[in-house]
Amino acid sequence: MTDTAHRAHPTPRLYWLIAIFLAVVTAIEVAVPQIDALDPIKVPLLWILAALKFFTVVGFFMHLRYDKKLYRTLFFFGVFGVFPLFIVVLLSLHAL
Amino acid sequence: MKPTQRNREPAGRFRVVALVAVLGLSLAACSGSGPQTALNPEGPIADSINDLWQLVFIMATVVFIIVQGGLFYAMGRFRERKDDESEPVQLHGNTKLEIAWTIIPVVILASIGYPIVRGIFDVRTIPEGPDVLQVQVTGHQWWWEFEYVDLVGDDGRTLVTANELYIPERTDVNLTMTSADVIHSFWVPVLAGKRDVVPNRVTNLTLHANNATPPDQPHPGQCAEYCGLAHADMRFKVHVRTQADFDNWVEGQLAPAAEPTEGAAADGYAAFTTCIACHNATVAGSDGVEDVGPVRTLEVDGVTFTSSLAPDLTHFGSRMTFGAGTFENDREHLARWLANPVDLKPMRPELNDIEAGRILGMPNFNLSDEDIDNLITLLEGWK
Amino acid sequence: MVIDTSKDLVPARPTGIWSWITTVDHKRIGMMYGITALVAFFVAGLQALLIRLQLTNANGTVLSADAYNQLFTMHGLTMLLIVVMPVGAAFMNYFIPLHIGARDVAFPRANAFSFWLFLFSTVILLSSFVLGGAPDGGWFGYAPLSTQLEEYVRMDYYAVGAQLLGVASIMASANFIATVFTMRAPGMSLMRIPVFTWMAVVVSFLLIFSLPIFGVGLFQMFFDRNFGTQFFGGGGDPLLWQHLFWLFGHPEVYVLILPAMGIVSEIIPVFSRKPLFGYPFVVFSGIAIGFMGFGVWAHHMYTAGLGPVAEAGFGVATMMIAVPTGVKIFNWIGTMWGGKIRFELPMLFSIGFVSLFVIGGLSGVTHSVVPSDYQQHDSYYVVAHFHYVLFGGGVFGFVAGAYYWFPKWTGRFLDKRQGLWHFWLMLIGFNLTFAPMHILGLNGMPRRTYRYGEGLGFEFWNQVATVGSFIIGLSFLIFAWNLIRSRKHGELAGDDPWDGRTLEWSISSPPPVHNFDEIPVVEHVDDYWHRKYATDEEGRAVRMPDVSGGTVAADTDTGGDDSHEEDMHMPSPSYYPIVAAAGIGTMGYGFVYLPVGWIVVGIGALITMWGVFGWSLEPVTRGGEHE
Amino acid sequence: MSSQAAPVEAHGHHDVRPIRKAAMWVFLGSECMFFGSMIATFLLFRNETADGPGSELFNIPFTSASSFVLLMSSLTMVLAHNAFGNRDARGTRIWLAATALLGTVFLAGQIFEFTEFVHEGLTLSSSSFGSAFYMLTGFHGAHVAIGVMMLMAMFYLSLDGRLYDDRGLNVELVGLYWHFVDIVWIVIFTVVYLLQV
Numbered sequence A: 001m002t003d004t005a006h007r008a009h010p011t012p013r014l015y016w017l018i019a020i021f022l023a024v025v026t027a028i029e030v031a032v033p034q035i036d037a038l039d040p041i042k043v044p045l046l047w048i049l050a051a052l053k054f055f056t057v058v059g060f061f062m063h064l065r066y067d068k069k070l071y072r073t074l075f076f077f078g079v080f081g082v083f084p085l086f087i088v089v090l091l092s093l094h095a096l
Numbered sequence B: 001m002k003p004t005q006r007n008r009e010p011a012g013r014f015r016v017v018a019l020v021a022v023l024g025l026s027l028a029a030c031s032g033s034g035p036q037t038a039l040n041p042e043g044p045i046a047d048s049i050n051d052l053w054q055l056v057f058i059m060a061t062v063v064f065i066i067v068q069g070g071l072f073y074a075m076g077r078f079r080e081r082k083d084d085e086s087e088p089v090q091l092h093g094n095t096k097l098e099i100a101w102t103i104i105p106v107v108i109l110a111s112i113g114y115p116i117v118r119g120i121f122d123v124r125t126i127p128e129g130p131d132v133l134q135v136q137v138t139g140h141q142w143w144w145e146f147e148y149v150d151l152v153g154d155d156g157r158t159l160v161t162a163n164e165l166y167i168p169e170r171t172d173v174n175l176t177m178t179s180a181d182v183i184h185s186f187w188v189p190v191l192a193g194k195r196d197v198v199p200n201r202v203t204n205l206t207l208h209a210n211n212a213t214p215p216d217q218p219h220p221g222q223c224a225e226y227c228g229l230a231h232a233d234m235r236f237k238v239h240v241r242t243q244a245d246f247d248n249w250v251e252g253q254l255a256p257a258a259e260p261t262e263g264a265a266a267d268g269y270a271a272f273t274t275c276i277a278c279h280n281a282t283v284a285g286s287d288g289v290e291d292v293g294p295v296r297t298l299e300v301d302g303v304t305f306t307s308s309l310a311p312d313l314t315h316f317g318s319r320m321t322f323g324a325g326t327f328e329n330d331r332e333h334l335a336r337w338l339a340n341p342v343d344l345k346p347m348r349p350e351l352n353d354i355e356a357g358r359i360l361g362m363p364n365f366n367l368s369d370e371d372i373d374n375l376i377t378l379l380e381g382w383k
Numbered sequence C: 001m002v003i004d005t006s007k008d009l010v011p012a013r014p015t016g017i018w019s020w021i022t023t024v025d026h027k028r029i030g031m032m033y034g035i036t037a038l039v040a041f042f043v044a045g046l047q048a049l050l051i052r053l054q055l056t057n058a059n060g061t062v063l064s065a066d067a068y069n070q071l072f073t074m075h076g077l078t079m080l081l082i083v084v085m086p087v088g089a090a091f092m093n094y095f096i097p098l099h100i101g102a103r104d105v106a107f108p109r110a111n112a113f114s115f116w117l118f119l120f121s122t123v124i125l126l127s128s129f130v131l132g133g134a135p136d137g138g139w140f141g142y143a144p145l146s147t148q149l150e151e152y153v154r155m156d157y158y159a160v161g162a163q164l165l166g167v168a169s170i171m172a173s174a175n176f177i178a179t180v181f182t183m184r185a186p187g188m189s190l191m192r193i194p195v196f197t198w199m200a201v202v203v204s205f206l207l208i209f210s211l212p213i214f215g216v217g218l219f220q221m222f223f224d225r226n227f228g229t230q231f232f233g234g235g236g237d238p239l240l241w242q243h244l245f246w247l248f249g250h251p252e253v254y255v256l257i258l259p260a261m262g263i264v265s266e267i268i269p270v271f272s273r274k275p276l277f278g279y280p281f282v283v284f285s286g287i288a289i290g291f292m293g294f295g296v297w298a299h300h301m302y303t304a305g306l307g308p309v310a311e312a313g314f315g316v317a318t319m320m321i322a323v324p325t326g327v328k329i330f331n332w333i334g335t336m337w338g339g340k341i342r343f344e345l346p347m348l349f350s351i352g353f354v355s356l357f358v359i360g361g362l363s364g365v366t367h368s369v370v371p372s373d374y375q376q377h378d379s380y381y382v383v384a385h386f387h388y389v390l391f392g393g394g395v396f397g398f399v400a401g402a403y404y405w406f407p408k409w410t411g412r413f414l415d416k417r418q419g420l421w422h423f424w425l426m427l428i429g430f431n432l433t434f435a436p437m438h439i440l441g442l443n444g445m446p447r448r449t450y451r452y453g454e455g456l457g458f459e460f461w462n463q464v465a466t467v468g469s470f471i472i473g474l475s476f477l478i479f480a481w482n483l484i485r486s487r488k489h490g491e492l493a494g495d496d497p498w499d500g501r502t503l504e505w506s507i508s509s510p511p512p513v514h515n516f517d518e519i520p521v522v523e524h525v526d527d528y529w530h531r532k533y534a535t536d537e538e539g540r541a542v543r544m545p546d547v548s549g550g551t552v553a554a555d556t557d558t559g560g561d562d563s564h565e566e567d568m569h570m571p572s573p574s575y576y577p578i579v580a581a582a583g584i585g586t587m588g589y590g591f592v593y594l595p596v597g598w599i600v601v602g603i604g605a606l607i608t609m610w611g612v613f614g615w616s617l618e619p620v621t622r623g624g625e626h627e
Numbered sequence D: 001m002s003s004q005a006a007p008v009e010a011h012g013h014h015d016v017r018p019i020r021k022a023a024m025w026v027f028l029g030s031e032c033m034f035f036g037s038m039i040a041t042f043l044l045f046r047n048e049t050a051d052g053p054g055s056e057l058f059n060i061p062f063t064s065a066s067s068f069v070l071l072m073s074s075l076t077m078v079l080a081h082n083a084f085g086n087r088d089a090r091g092t093r094i095w096l097a098a099t100a101l102l103g104t105v106f107l108a109g110q111i112f113e114f115t116e117f118v119h120e121g122l123t124l125s126s127s128s129f130g131s132a133f134y135m136l137t138g139f140h141g142a143h144v145a146i147g148v149m150m151l152m153a154m155f156y157l158s159l160d161g162r163l164y165d166d167r168g169l170n171v172e173l174v175g176l177y178w179h180f181v182d183i184v185w186i187v188i189f190t191v192v193y194l195l196q197v
């Protein structure tokens, strides 16, 4: 029950690297709408980039990669639950 | 193993008899009764729904009998007996059995999947073609407005009426519907299932009636989505006519009402000036045909609906009922209506805001008995 | 009531009103949920009786339309949110820690806070009757009707009351989840948890994930009413509300039924003297119901115009819920099969549950047949369906639980003769009331109508229903009397009156404040049964000679000695939870009466802050060092 | 709300931290649904501007900058947590303050943005678009504000060395909450701003 055997925690160095990574992705995100050539894939691309940032923060800053599986299960119910539900809602309202 | 119980006690037998009796009764009770029933369809659409219902009902009954049978059997067979000291076998389950009773329902349900999907498309297909009668429906708190968009009179006006819908027999009728305020639902059980009438949206419903109704026995219909205070009294009638009778009716309705020139009706017409703040009537007077009241429209999703403040009264005399299909159209009821509408039907006229187009019922105008009498004569004369 | 604990390191049971107000004991909180819900049941039942009186004859004149609309709305809201959900919470509070071998829930003060917030929301909702009118938009408050009359505060009561109930429920659910996942006794693996507690977990997840959606809808409703936003009116979309509502509303109906299913899954094995048939199947079917329950919400919107494809998809998905539900039904019957069934009261009500729930479930399946539902939707057929599942299912299940666990709460039995009267009257009355509604609905009687005309043929069955409803009422008068009397004068029951299987029966009745003298070490599903019984070579149960039921807890030879606790500090009582909840309740009243109410909101916010700060600075346990 | 009680000894050998973290994660899962509903509402009304002002008001460079600020506050937060884990009270204090500061800057940016928009005629009641926009970003802002308050509470506790007391709320939980508020903004920034222009 009380197994608190975490994987080794990341170091501040890693945190800084991740922050730089996040900043770069953000820069790309802001750039994407400006580039006309990317227009056809803009929507999926932006979603993917957002997801990348999202899970980077969750995994490293929130330590979900290193923490108990229980937490992951609890949280991912919400994260992955919300998408299908509202995609169906929006489809049925002809808003997608 | 336990000794099998050969002789069933009377109690057990009684239970079975009771069960059969109850089931038989409920089956019998499930044949339709009353004019608003969904179980005696009067048209192909309601019919196809009913067929599906019967299929599912039988299926459900079979499942019911099996499950209750199993339950009651277990109750009788495995009850604790005084002479029996032994403990039961501690069985923890049986995976094969459990998988079986997971799979079997799946199969049963999958088997009605196809009829369901087909049923939906049957009922929901919007009929097309020149033979289809197009009617636009606007729901209001708490009455219905009907406009026959393809039926246009000499003066260019379309046929607008309220609360009583006339349709020809054996013809597809396409209702295009919206609401002026809150959600309502259009429901004539003998002809079709219900369909919500939603503000800001356009919905469709198909009606198709097999046979003309006797003049005094139209099909009753009712608003089926709770829409506030007088939801219960938001009813309507559907008159089915032979094509010839229908054409006759259309002709009558397209003609304007006559402006009375003498007698009680003329006095009534004078008093009618109060009413035209909300009610319209198309009247042929000395200076030609004129809409004496407000005529308003509502644009939703590219469709233009008439959306009046109150029911059109041009041919009020020809209606069987009023107050949204709730009261007999006779002098006695009308007198009570005009004396104090809220006394007959619950409404909230104190919240009316004519400017904003928000009407929640007809106010009391403290009309004199004489005015009331004259107004009734006027309205009853407008056949 | 006070037990002699003789060991002075065992906390004594405090007494007096103040001890209830400041209590953080999950058992007392459970009791308070239960009592509140019972009172609310009588209120909502009385409302139902008025509804029935009004509908007895065509054009009934007992109630005005206005009164009727408030009554059915509040009847539905109260029954669902203030009766059945809290009864579930009552059982969960009381039995989750007992079932998993814990001393309390994870966050006792948050637990108390959840209760008080629930209580204040209840007060807010019910007080609306005398403060400007109760909500009258139906329990699902469809927009734009619910946002239409800004001048009436009625639907503000709805928006605020339901929102606060939601917050309370989310907190309670997070608490239960944390409790079950992190505080189980040694050896109590997930697949050894009693089914009731499993269902509580599923319910908690359903609430955690569905209530926020409802919360957003309620905010939008509230903003539309008070701040001129255009979510549902103006350029907005009325169907958005329906989606948000039913995304909550449908999981909600499983929130209402799963605890009852859990209770029945506890009772049937005990009175069949056999383990639950296919425990894993029952557990997984519950989880499956939870998942599937999230995917079928639009079956309440078949007539709203979603389009044939969506309707077909939701129709088929809805039908499939019959599968995991059926698994439960069949496994219950399988449990009885080959058992030795004792028809004690809890068992009678459980069998009533199974039998009636099947009827309600099957009518649900007929609803899921989309074209059929075009006719049935918003007719009395739906009313029949949901009373069969909610009353025939939920209420029967909870009443079964009450008869089953009353001896644990009080140490005494409920009177059996009165119980039998209760059972039979309730069974007959229930069927007389609600079976005819199937017929009425199919014959075209719409629901939520305060009157119906003559000539539609509705009178006869309505009269039958009214008679039936009074028979139900009578049965509950008997029940109430039984509860009140048996608490002090019932037959003594001992600690393990039914030869129970789960851990709660291993401790005294009523349980001590700290639940377990020693945290038990668990080796089986139905661990307590296995301490009492072995099986012979045929697989039949054989009572083990040396252990006498009910005294196990006193023996100290089970479990390792390191599990023996030197000090048993229970969380100390605190009045901050009630202060914080009262602050939020005050804010609630303020929000109803905006813009004047802003002052009240401010006052409420201050009280809340006081509560929250006090709460966070207060040491957690009596023995706990602070600073 | 978030300061929950923890019955330490009552649970014997249970370590209470995982209990609270479990509850926090469940709460965050629940918040996903909360924000998901509002994001869906926004998507539904993204074009319902009633011929009034809409997404053309957005100033992407400005919002990008404030998004960046919030993103970096996640870095400072995780550094605070790291210092806290190393029992480095001074480091914890500094990084907590930095996080609260960055959060405040973000909030200030949002207030500035809102006032701009209102000037341009986009209000809560001007259109469904406005309603959905303000509701979503407003509730997010409220979350940030609550986060800042919790950070300041932690900062205050760190001043007299009470950070390590057993308490319902601690740096780790505040951190989880704070990161969550950040990742929600990642999605909002994409959906509301980037996808609309």
Ligand code: HEA
Binding pocket: B063, B067, B104, B105, B106, B108, B109, C140, C253, C254, C256, C257, C299, C300, C302, C318, C319, C321, C322, C323, C325, C326, C327, C329, C357, C358, C359, C360, C361, C362, C363, C364, C365, C367, C368, C369, C373, C376, C377, C378, C382, C385, C386, C389, C390, C393, C394
């Ligand atoms: C406890 C609450 C509860 C429960 C458990 C259920 C269970 C089910 N409900 Fe019900 N329902 C409500 C409460 C509940 N419902 C309420 C309150 C409303 C009305 C809300 C309102 O409008 O106010 C409603 C309305 C409602 C509707 C909308 C009707 C309408 O307004 O038009 C539908 C439509 O599909 C539906 C379907 C179902 C189905 C398929 C199930 C299934 O889960 C049932 C499954 C169970 C069984 C089927 C029986 C046992 C199974 C077997 C014995 C196996 C074999 C069976 C087969 C092969 C069929 N329900």
Ligand code: HEA
Binding pocket: C041, C042, C043, C044, C045, C046, C048, C049, C051, C052, C072, C073, C075, C076, C077, C079, C080, C083, C084, C138, C139, C140, C383, C387, C390, C391, C394, C395, C433, C446, C447, C448, C449, C450, C469, C470, C471, C472, C473, C474, C476, C477
């Ligand atoms: C758990 C949920 C639950 C329960 C238990 C009940 C119980 C009852 N309901 Fe309920 N009902 C709902 C949930 C529930 N209902 C919901 C959700 C709605 C929809 C609301 C809406 O449309 O918005 C509804 C709607 C509804 C309607 C439809 C109203 C309408 O659409 O116009 C009717 C009509 O008969 C009705 C009747 C009853 C009756 C007679 C009981 C009885 O079983 C009640 C029995 C209880 C008592 C009688 C109280 C106990 C005893 C006393 C108070 C002592 C006094 C006794 C005597 C004097 C004899 N209910």
Ligand code: CUA
Binding pocket: B139, B140, B141, B142, B183, B184, B185, B223, B224, B225, B226, B227, B228, B231, B232, B234
């Ligand atoms: Cu219109 Cu109900």
Ligand SMILES: [Cu+2]
Binding pocket: C249, C250, C253, C296, C297, C299, C300
């Ligand atoms: Cu449902």
